[in-house]
Amino acid sequence: MLTESPHTMERNLLNPRTETERQIVALGPWFHNLHLPGGTQTAPDHPLGDFPRYKWQHMVPFVPADLAGCSALDIGCNAGFYSFELAKRGAEVMAIDTGERYLSQASWAAEQLGLGGRIHFRLMDVYDLPSLKRTFDLVLFLGVFYHLRYPLLGLDIVTSVARTTLFFQTLTMPQEGQIQCPGNITLADRDRMLGSAWPKMAFIEDSLEGDPTNWWVPNHAAVEALLRSCGWRSITCLGEEIYHCEDRSAALPRGARLDAHGDPIV
């Protein structure tokens, strides 16, 4: 079922004066603060600051300046900030989201930015990506993982459509220190899992920060372990809970599902 998720971080313009500002208010509230031609911003009062531009700054050194000929997928595109940055660099972008309102914002903003022709927006759930029967050179899976009831299924599917590069971002829970996990743990040794650095995900039964669609919050060790378990062999934490993943194993993720015909999802 496609639903719109509430986001308490969303903001709208107060006292719109120009026609562009009135359109922003009509499409709002906004989670992405987009900088439009002429200097108008969609959410200048965002509680996180100039969001998500400051997160993007951590990714920029890992994104080629010229993405001509590159196919990109932005999962949970919201108002399209990241899709626009990739399209500006020449990528052909598919951008999906389950929120119709977000896709309306993104489509409108793409026209304002003159990028409409290079981005294909689509109402789609991450779980339905295998139906596209195609892969992408570069995949963004930012800020969606913790909204999923079945996060590892989602990550397996995302991995299966990513040809070379994945940028992954999730809300995380605190972790103290680091440990080398054993290849096997005995039943008698289970208290080792109580350590702060053991890979963990906290389950949120009701709501986190007023948002009932926040289901799971992993720690840093869990993020790396989950990405490895999906087949990513080169994982770099860029800060701001963002991970750059390359060198995907040719083998299927360990938990990869089979499709309705019993064939692996590719």
Ligand SMILES: C[S@@+](CC[C@H](N)C(=O)[O-])C[C@H]1O[C@@H](n2cnc3c(N)ncnc32)[C@H](O)[C@@H]1O
């Ligand atoms: C926290 S926002 C992140 C937006 C953007 N990716 C970013 O990092 O700024 C989560 C977005 O994911 C979308 N979303 C939630 N569940 C989804 C799903 N199952 N499939 C695709 N998009 C989803 C929401 O509608 C929302 O736009």
